[in-house]
Every structure is written in C-alpha cells, then in structure tokens.
Amino acid sequence: MKLPGQTGDRTLNDLAADVPYGMRISGAWAWRVGIILLVGGAILWLLSFVTLLIIPLMVAALLSALLGPIVGLLHRHRLPKGLAVAATMVGTVIVVVGALTLVGRQMIEGFSALRGQAVEGIRQVQMWLATGPLQVSSSDMDKYIGEGVDALQNNSSSILSGALSVGSSAGHFAAGLLLTLFILVFFLLEGERIWLFIVKLMPKRAQAATNGAGRRGWGSMVSYVRIQVLVALIDAIGIGAGAAIIGVPLALPLGVLVLFGSFIPVIGALVTGIVAVLLALVANGWVNALIMLGIVLLVQQAESHLLQPLVMGKAVSLHPIAVILTVTAGAGLAGIPGALFAVPLLAVLNSAIRYIARRGWEHEDTAVDDGGPGASSGGGTGASTGVGTRQPPQEPAVTGTQTATSRETNQ
Incomplete structure (x- = not known):
C-alpha cells in the first residue's frame, strides 16, 4: 500500500519499520494509560460534588462487611433476617454509645479530680515563662492577653462565619450519619438482592x-x-x-x-x-x-x-x-x-x-439466578458464590493439559 501522492516504493509498513519497536509499544501504552487517567480523573471530579452521598455509602459498605457475619450467624440460628439485622444494629449502637458514655463520664470525673493539679501546672508554666530564658513578666503576659482579646473582637465577623461553617459541617455530619444508618440497614437486609440487581444490569x-x-x-x-x-x-x-x-x-x-x-x-x-x-x-x-x-x-x-x-x-x-x-x-x-x-x-x-x-x-459455577428471599444468609454481597446454582452454558471441551493448568491456576 502506497501513501497518497507517493511516487516511490516505500509503503506504510516500511515507514512503521523505521520507528523502533520499543517506541511503538510505549506509544500504544501511553495513549491508553492517558485515556484511563483522564476518565478516572473526570469520574473523581464528578464524585467530588456528591460526597454527602458517596461517603455514607462507602462507610455503610465497610460497616456491612464488619456486621454482615454477625447477621448471618444470627440468621443461621433460626432468627428471622429482619430481627437479626435489628438485633445487630441495636447491639452495635448500645456498645458504641455505652463505651463513649463510659469514656465521657470517667473523663469528666477525672478532670474534676485533676483540676487542682491543672491550676498548679498553669502556675508553673507562668513561673517558667517569667524566670526562664524567655523572661516574660506578668505585665507582658497581661499585654499579650489584651492584644489577643482585641484581635478576637476585631475579627468577630470572621470568627462568626467560621462558627457558622462549623455548624454547617455538623449538620452535614448528622445528615451523613443518618444516611449511613439507613443504607446500612438495607445492605444488611437485602444486600444480596441489591448486588444481583447490579449484576443483571451488565450484558448477559x-x-x-x-x-x-x-x-x-x-x-x-x-x-x-x-x-x-x-x-x-x-x-x-x-x-x-x-x-x-x-x-x-x-x-x-x-x-x-x-x-x-x-x-x-x-x-x-x-x-x-x-x-x-x-x-x-x-x-x-x-x-x-x-x-x-x-x-x-x-x-x-x-x-x-x-x-x-x-x-x-x-x-x-x-x-x-x-x-x-x-x-x-x-x-x-x-x-x-x-x-x-x-x-x-x-x-x-x-x-x-x-x-x-x-x-x-x-x-x-458463578451463574446468576433470581435470588429469592433466602438467597443469602449473610449481609452484603458475601464472598461465597453460592447464589444461583444454575449450571453455566456448556463450555467447549478442553484437553487434559488445559484442565490440569486450570487446576493449578485455581490453587
């Protein structure tokens, strides 16, 4: 094949041969990797606008991976799936809230007992500032404290906007927490059905x-x-x-x-x-x-x-x-x-x-079945492949060597 307007005998294959083989391979890899990075970056950029949805979804997935075996264990002991999920969720909340309450109460009681030591520590710091290498006198400290108060008063609008942003973040956190619990309930209760629904969106x-x-x-x-x-x-x-x-x-x-x-x-x-x-x-x-x-x-x-x-x-x-x-x-x-x-x-x-x-x-056997209510006893999309025991389409016959190779690969 000759190039348009070409009068000589050099073909496209001859021109391609002038490019080193390593450069041709590198170029083929480069544009493919570039497209992957470009598409991945675009996906991440789009997801950054819906972090309030993405983060609760991923946290719920992690919690489902942790709590799913507990739900499966309760369900295998003849407890209905809904009750197993409810018992797991309530038990987890009780443990977390109880532990945090214990920490909070002991911290408050401990800090009350340490109040005198804290005051003494502050006094020692003041003495070190006055007698140490910094030589900060009481008048200097009063001056610095006054300058700090004046700075707070002069920047009250910025502090107020920062407090409002913190309040907004707290609101987002509360909304994300509720959304996480809501998603987690359905991941534990119907995770298998959700996964099979996603799988069936793919080509057959x-x-x-x-x-x-x-x-x-x-x-x-x-x-x-x-x-x-x-x-x-x-x-x-x-x-x-x-x-x-x-x-x-x-x-x-x-x-x-x-x-x-x-x-x-x-x-x-x-x-x-x-x-x-x-x-x-x-x-x-x-x-x-x-x-x-x-x-x-x-x-x-x-x-x-x-x-x-x-x-x-x-x-x-x-x-x-x-x-x-x-x-x-x-x-x-x-x-x-x-x-x-x-x-x-x-x-x-x-x-x-x-x-x-x-x-x-x-x-x-990874055939996808309709997955009835008892399709899975665990939460989420468990690691087992026991969903749908329908035989896959008949594969072409393989030789003994291929069968042995596949066994080694599976091992």
Missing part, C-alpha cells in the same frame, strides 16, 4: 464474570475491616497499658478513646495522642509526659510501619509498599476520606482484576 455474557469478581472483591473488603479492628485493638491496648504502667490517670477511658480514634486516619491518632500526653503532663509533670509521648509515638510508628503494611497487606493480598503508597496518595487526593477508603478500594480492585485476568468464572 459479562454477568458471570461480574458476579465472581464482585464477590472476590467483597471478600477482600471483609478481610480489610477485620484486620483494621485488630490493629485498632492493638493500638488501644498498647497506649492504654503504657499509660497504666507509668501511672497516667484515666488509662482505661484513654484506651477506649484510642480504639475509636484509630478508625479515623491521621486526625484520630493525633487527637488521642495529644490527650494522652496532656493527661500525663497535668497529672505527673514533664518527665512523665515525655515518657507518654514516647509510648504514643512508638505504638503509632509500629502500627504505621509494621502492622498496617505487613498484616493488612497480607490480609488483602497487597504488598506493604502498595499499602503505604495507597494511603499516602489517598490522603493527598481526598484528605481523611481518601486515607480511610484508599486501601479497601485498592483491595477490592486488586481481587476483582486478578479474578478477571485469570478468567476464574470459567472454572466455577
């Missing part, structure tokens, strides 16, 4: 692959949530036990606070660590506070660099480097929600893509 030939890939991804999410609970427990035990050993008061409520704070990336660890160090400072002085700071940093560094990458990576079949990079990238792109959802999303995508790459649905 893709339904088996979508069903199997989704269930593999859900299994990875369940593993992630369980390991996250284990990591939070280890954090709480480490910091709480360390506080009790060095004599910091309120060690038990501090451990409970660390347990709940560990589920909030970055901010949770920072706030709970500050509370622990301040308790040690007020109760026992600077030396004890520095020891408590060392304990907090040691536990958090071990959790970030050992537990999270190694234990979490093994549970969700991700390399430790992938876990660290994913959390960092998620935090950079979407802040706290990005850090919270980055690893479970990557785990789901990893399991689903690997399943599709090895064409796992060709070696197992």
Whole structure:
C-alpha cells in the first residue's frame, strides 16, 4: 500500500519499520494509560460534588462487611433476617454509645479530680515563662492577653462565619450519619438482592464474570475491616497499658478513646495522642509526659510501619509498599476520606482484576439466578458464590493439559 501522492516504493509498513519497536509499544501504552487517567480523573471530579452521598455509602459498605457475619450467624440460628439485622444494629449502637458514655463520664470525673493539679501546672508554666530564658513578666503576659482579646473582637465577623461553617459541617455530619444508618440497614437486609440487581444490569455474557469478581472483591473488603479492628485493638491496648504502667490517670477511658480514634486516619491518632500526653503532663509533670509521648509515638510508628503494611497487606493480598503508597496518595487526593477508603478500594480492585485476568468464572459455577428471599444468609454481597446454582452454558471441551493448568491456576 502506497501513501497518497507517493511516487516511490516505500509503503506504510516500511515507514512503521523505521520507528523502533520499543517506541511503538510505549506509544500504544501511553495513549491508553492517558485515556484511563483522564476518565478516572473526570469520574473523581464528578464524585467530588456528591460526597454527602458517596461517603455514607462507602462507610455503610465497610460497616456491612464488619456486621454482615454477625447477621448471618444470627440468621443461621433460626432468627428471622429482619430481627437479626435489628438485633445487630441495636447491639452495635448500645456498645458504641455505652463505651463513649463510659469514656465521657470517667473523663469528666477525672478532670474534676485533676483540676487542682491543672491550676498548679498553669502556675508553673507562668513561673517558667517569667524566670526562664524567655523572661516574660506578668505585665507582658497581661499585654499579650489584651492584644489577643482585641484581635478576637476585631475579627468577630470572621470568627462568626467560621462558627457558622462549623455548624454547617455538623449538620452535614448528622445528615451523613443518618444516611449511613439507613443504607446500612438495607445492605444488611437485602444486600444480596441489591448486588444481583447490579449484576443483571451488565450484558448477559459479562454477568458471570461480574458476579465472581464482585464477590472476590467483597471478600477482600471483609478481610480489610477485620484486620483494621485488630490493629485498632492493638493500638488501644498498647497506649492504654503504657499509660497504666507509668501511672497516667484515666488509662482505661484513654484506651477506649484510642480504639475509636484509630478508625479515623491521621486526625484520630493525633487527637488521642495529644490527650494522652496532656493527661500525663497535668497529672505527673514533664518527665512523665515525655515518657507518654514516647509510648504514643512508638505504638503509632509500629502500627504505621509494621502492622498496617505487613498484616493488612497480607490480609488483602497487597504488598506493604502498595499499602503505604495507597494511603499516602489517598490522603493527598481526598484528605481523611481518601486515607480511610484508599486501601479497601485498592483491595477490592486488586481481587476483582486478578479474578478477571485469570478468567476464574470459567472454572466455577458463578451463574446468576433470581435470588429469592433466602438467597443469602449473610449481609452484603458475601464472598461465597453460592447464589444461583444454575449450571453455566456448556463450555467447549478442553484437553487434559488445559484442565490440569486450570487446576493449578485455581490453587
């Protein structure tokens, strides 16, 4: 084939041969990867406008992965599905509210008992400022306090707008919490039907692959949530036990606070660590506070660099480097929600893509049935593939070598 207007004997194949093979492959990869990144960025940009819907949906999915086995256990013991979901939800709310109430009451009582020590600590700080290297006298401190009050009065409008934005954020949080509970109820109650409805939206030939890939991804999410609970427990035990050993008061409520704070990336660890160090400072002085700071940093560094990458990576079949990079990238792109959802999303995508790459649905029964009320005893889209026992379409005959290869792949 000659180019238009070409008078010589060089063809398109001859011209293509002038381009190095590596460059041709790199170019083919480049435009495909560029399109994927462009479409992915556009999807993320569009989703940023509906975060009030997306975040509750993803939180409900994580909670469903955690509570689904409990619902399934109750349902297998002849408890109706609705009652099993209600009992699980009510029990979870009671445990969380009870733990937070215990922490709040003990904190209030403890701070009341530490009030005198706190006043003494403030007096010591004032003495250090006056007699230490800064040489800040009482008149200077009064001057600085007066300047601070004047600054607050002059910027009252900005402070008011900030307070209103905080109130709006609190309203959004309350709305998101209610939406999360509403979605969670239906995920636990009819998660199987919801998943089958999504699968049936796919073309007929893709339904088996979508069903199997989704269930593999859900299994990875369940593993992630369980390991996250284990990591939070280890954090709480480490910091709480360390506080009790060095004599910091309120060690038990501090451990409970660390347990709940560990589920909030970055901010949770920072706030709970500050509370622990301040308790040690007020109760026992600077030396004890520095020891408590060392304990907090040691536990958090071990959790970030050992537990999270190694234990979490093994549970969700991700390399430790992938876990660290994913959390960092998620935090950079979407802040706290990005850090919270980055690893479970990557785990789901990893399991689903690997399943599709090895064409796992060709070696197992993943046919999609109508899924009646008793289609699944667990919440969500459980990792098992027992939904719909209808035989898949007859596949072409395979040789003994191909069968052995598929067995090795499945193993």
